[in-house]
Amino acid sequence: MEEKIIEGLAYALPAIVTGGVAYYMLSVFTKKENNERKFEAFINKKKESLPVKLQAYERMLLFCERINPAKLLVRVSPIGEDVTSYLHLLIANIEQEFEHNLVQQLYISDDSWKSILTMKLAIISKIRKIAETSEKASILREEILVYYSKEENPTDTAAAFIKQEVRKLI
Template sequence: MEDKILEGLAYALPAIVTGGVAYFIFSGFLKQGNSEKKLELLAEKKKESLPIKLQAYERMLLFCERINPVKLLLRVKPIGDNKEAYLQLLMGNIDQEFEHNMVQQLYITDECWNVIIASKSAMINTLRLVADTSDSANDFREKVLLEYSKKEPQTNTAVAFLKKEVRRLL
């Protein structure tokens, strides 16, 4: 009887070992296949989201160009001679552009968004400071144009940062 048990174990042991090896090999193949599928899905997701992200960066670049003080003053002319009314018109135009592009923050980095906000705020502060020293809307306009002929607009910093971010994406 013991011989039969030993004989049964002699046949069963190689079958168990072969089954265990087969199990580990197949589980390794399955894990590798799952990993490859996950990588493919991730690559597909990135491929689909890249155009949306690029479009967001394009919109923010356009925002920066539209609120560039020189371009803004050439596009938005004073209605009257009141410098405060002209300042409010310019700030309203900037706020309108900003609100129109606000959703783009979903697709750009937080750091990039903060640079854009800082650029917008710095430009508005500069406009306010120049308005305080101006006598009329036309004087205000001339002083702003003169100010930005001497120095680079704050929006250029944001534009440079946007370009750097896009290069990193590509």
């Protein structure tokens, strides 16, 4: 009886070891294949999303240029000499541009979006501050232009940040 048990183990043990090795090799191969598929899917996703991301950065760079105070004042002329009306017109124009590009935040980095929001708020805040001391819309325009000719423009800072982000993508 003992001999039959030992004989059975002699046949079973190599079969169990062979089965274990085959199972281990098959699981390693399967994991490797899954990782390769995931990596290929990731690469394909990156290739497909890159043009969309670049387009979003382009749009936000254009937004920076459109709300650049010097260019904004050339594009948006005062209707009359009322400072408050002109101030509201300028801010409405900035907000309209911003709302037009709001969805781009899905495709750009959080840091880029924060940079753009900071730029927008800084420009609006400075225009409001200058408007407090201006008597006419034409004087407001001049004072804004003079201020931004002497001080660093937030749009330049945001544009530089966007360009830096794009360099990281490419």
